[in-house]
Amino acid sequence: RGTSFPAHSAILTRGADVDAEYDYIIVGGGTAGLTVADRLTENGRYSVLVIEYGPFKNDSSITTVAFGFQGLLDVTNYFNFPSQPQVNLNNRSIGVIVGGVLGGSSAINGMQVMRGQKEDYDRWGSYFSARSPWSWDGLLPYFKKAWHFHPPTAQLARDFDIKYDARYWGTTSNIHASFPTYQYPFLKEEMAAFKEIPGVEFPPDSGAGRPGAFWWPASVDPGPVLRSFSRPGHWDGISSTRRNYHTITEHKVLKVLFDRTKRATSVVYVPSNATSQAGARTVKARKEIILSAGTIHTPQILQRSGVGPKSLLRGAGIDVIVDLPGVGSNFQDHAFSVGATFQLNNFPFPKVEDLYPFGTGNATLIAAAEAQFALNRTGPLSVASGNAGAFLPFPVIAPTTYRAIADRYEAQSAAAYLPAGSDPTVIAGYAAQKKALAKLLRSRDASVYNFFARGTTPESSIVHLHPLSRGTVLFNVSDPFFSEPLVDYRALSNPADLDILVEFTKFTRKYWLETRLRNWAPEEVIPGANATTPAAIIAYIKENLNPSVFHPIGTSAMMPLSLGGVVDETLQVYGVKGLSVVDASVMPELPGAYTQQTTYAIAEKGADLIKARS
Numbered sequence: 001r002g003t004s005f006p007a008h009s010a011i012l013t014r015g016a017d018v019d020a021e022y023d024y025i026i027v028g029g030g031t032a033g034l035t036v037a038d039r040l041t042e043n044g045r046y047s048v049l050v051i052e053y054g055p056f057k058n059d060s061s062i063t064t065v066a067f068g069f070q071g072l073l074d075v076t077n078y079f080n081f082p083s084q085p086q087v088n089l090n091n092r093s094i095g096v097i098v099g100g101v102l103g104g105s106s107a108i109n110g111m112q113v114m115r116g117q118k119e120d121y122d123r124w125g126s127y128f129s130a131r132s133p134w135s136w137d138g139l140l141p142y143f144k145k146a147w148h149f150h151p152p153t154a155q156l157a158r159d160f161d162i163k164y165d166a167r168y169w170g171t172t173s174n175i176h177a178s179f180p181t182y183q184y185p186f187l188k189e190e191m192a193a194f195k196e197i198p199g200v201e202f203p204p205d206s207g208a209g210r211p212g213a214f215w216w217p218a219s220v221d222p223g224p225v226l227r228s229f230s231r232p233g234h235w236d237g238i239s240s241t242r243r244n245y246h247t248i249t250e251h252k253v254l255k256v257l258f259d260r261t262k263r264a265t266s267v268v269y270v271p272s273n274a275t276s277q278a279g280a281r282t283v284k285a286r287k288e289i290i291l292s293a294g295t296i297h298t299p300q301i302l303q304r305s306g307v308g309p310k311s312l313l314r315g316a317g318i319d320v321i322v323d324l325p326g327v328g329s330n331f332q333d334h335a336f337s338v339g340a341t342f343q344l345n346n347f348p349f350p351k352v353e354d355l356y357p358f359g360t361g362n363a364t365l366i367a368a369a370e371a372q373f374a375l376n377r378t379g380p381l382s383v384a385s386g387n388a389g390a391f392l393p394f395p396v397i398a399p400t401t402y403r404a405i406a407d408r409y410e411a412q413s414a415a416a417y418l419p420a421g422s423d424p425t426v427i428a429g430y431a432a433q434k435k436a437l438a439k440l441l442r443s444r445d446a447s448v449y450n451f452f453a454r455g456t457t458p459e460s461s462i463v464h465l466h467p468l469s470r471g472t473v474l475f476n477v478s479d480p481f482f483s484e485p486l487v488d489y490r491a492l493s494n495p496a497d498l499d500i501l502v503e504f505t506k507f508t509r510k511y512w513l514e515t516r517l518r519n520w521a522p523e524e525v526i527p528g529a530n531a532t533t534p535a536a537i538i539a540y541i542k543e544n545l546n547p548s549v550f551h552p553i554g555t556s557a558m559m560p561l562s563l564g565g566v567v568d569e570t571l572q573v574y575g576v577k578g579l580s581v582v583d584a585s586v587m588p589e590l591p592g593a594y595t596q597q598t599t600y601a602i603a604e605k606g607a608d609l610i611k612a613r614s
């Protein structure tokens with residue numbers, strides 16, 4: 001049984017080395033999968049097999065912190081395939097990008113760490129009952145368990161007015177949230193400008209679940225200043241004495257098998273590069289099979305296993321185990337790059353791009369930054385993709401129009417903008433969400449608009465945190481097992497999203513032109529100052545909006561069955577036994593934050609739920 005890497009769960013690279021059965025099988029060794037596997041194996045009572053599509057990799061593309069996107073420079077680190085053409089985006093397709101190595105998306109993400117607002121998590125639970133364990137109070141202990149918080153240095157906190165509240169964070173996890181020792185000087189100006197905007201609050205970090213302008217940490221281990229992600233946090237260093245724990249890499253799960261009582265008994269898997277089912281192997285689970293293959297692949301595996309919308313499954317000749325219409329519907333992601341971009345003239349500060357080692361940077365600045373990082377791991381190269389910005393309520397963004405936009409959205413028929421032929425339960429689920437989201441649009445305790453500041457020029461990274469359009473992730477009927485699923489963001493299919501995005505552009509202009517930032521001679525480069533009418537702004541959005549900022553969720557939603565749900569509050573799949581989902585796909589709606597912090601918290605809570613029923 002080969003393992004060439006010391007001190008972690010035994011890595012198997014050949015199906016022939018896998019035992020015949022385990023207590024638990026975890027499909028996908030990503031962010032959630034490795035967290036759950038660690039928790040299930042730590043008391044030594046249960047045996048666990050993790051099956052991961054990607055390889056074990058530990059090279060600098062994954063571990064390097066600088067700029068936060070180096071994982072994307074090596075295309076072997078991730079899945080990347082075209083989405084369905086987006087009819088409302090001038091038929092553009094975009095690359096669907098999710099992690100494809102041990103550690104999953106946590107190995108390639110931008111390392112920004114923040115949680116959503118209290119209201120977001122309370123809304124999740126509200127679809128079940130006022131007493132649901134999925135609420136802010138139900139998740140707070142798991143946010144603390146999931147993250148080890150390291151405050152900024154006193155100097156940095158003073159220089160940049162960084163506030164934090166350690167009471168909302170933990171100190172025991174091996175997943176680290178820390179601040180770099182350097183920040184780009186212009187960030188002071190960008191953050192101070194928010195003080196001039198009525199209604200903007202300044203809560204510390206994001207710990208208490210409040211919207212506003214704040215600083216947040218990065219998933220960086222502050223000792224070595226390397227990416228902190230699920231593999232080093234929950235897998236490296238798990239001593240080889242956990243003989244109950246095996247990991248097989250470079251294999252992909254095709255489907256789950258069920259017995260006559262609809263209990264999930266085993267999974268079928270092949271090498272990741274296989275092109276047919278010849279030689280497929282089966283491994284049995286005594287207690288439970290846990291799907292943690294992420295928002296894009298978990299619904300595909302469920303559908304291939306006969307759990308999904310029956311018309312889809314029958315179309316591909318798959319026997320229906322459970323007709324579960326919600327599998328692959330309710331797909332959401334944060335839409336990106338939808339504001340106005342401003343160029344600052346006479347900019348006296350270092351720009352982020354000056355430091356890029358890709359041939360276009362400034363050689364002197366790069367040499368200085370590299371020397372500083374080599375000396376003591378400080379300076380600009382300790383910054384990932386960013387630590388500051390604003391998460392703002394819609395009434396702050398559009399004080400005169402927010403009510404009318406929310407009212408118009410609430411008055412829509414729930415079915416009007418969902419895919420034609422959507423199941424009544426899926427429509428009912430969206431109706432419930434619509435009511436809650438209309439409330440969110442009117443709330444001063446939730447955030448809809450996100451500006452993430454980089455301290456550079458040009459600047460304007462705007463994220464729509466609660467898109468109202470809903471997409472689908474469905475297997476490819478002509479080749480369910482060996483082609484990627486059909487990913488349709490259905491971006492802007494709900495016209496209310498455009499109403500919101502137009503307001504985002506107007507607000508972003510005010511931010512640059514009507515605050516202290518005007519002193520830096522900002523010049524609108526995109527869409528351009530002459531794009532003044534809603535029609536001109538909309539034309540720009542359709543040509544430029546990216547429907548994903550890599551935060552896909554919702555395709556195995558934790559919602560009541562009558563509301564199109566796929567898993568219940570214990571994360572078990574409806575209609576079958578012994579099968580659960582623990583990954584970002586269970587989020588019923590996006591939080592007003594990027595998704596990794598919440599995914600780890602779900603995994604920690606999920607592991608406790610699984611142990612409780614063991």
Ligand SMILES: Cc1cc2nc3c(=O)[nH]c(=O)nc-3n(C[C@H](O)[C@H](O)[C@H](O)COP(=O)(O)OP(=O)(O)OC[C@H]3O[C@@H](n4cnc5c(N)ncnc54)[C@H](O)[C@@H]3O)c2cc1C
Binds near residue numbers: 053054102
């Ligand atoms: C480029 C990028 C940047 C991001 N930036 C940020 C950020 O700055 N801040 C933030 O909060 N969030 C960010 N995110 C989002 C965040 O990382 C994800 O929400 C989170 O990691 C999702 O975790 P998961 O467990 O659901 O899925 P993943 O971590 O993606 O894990 C799924 C795993 O399943 C494996 N798998 C898939 N199919 C199969 C199969 N059939 N058989 C076996 N294994 C399979 C995959 O290889 C993968 O390892 C980013 C994501 C990406 C991709």
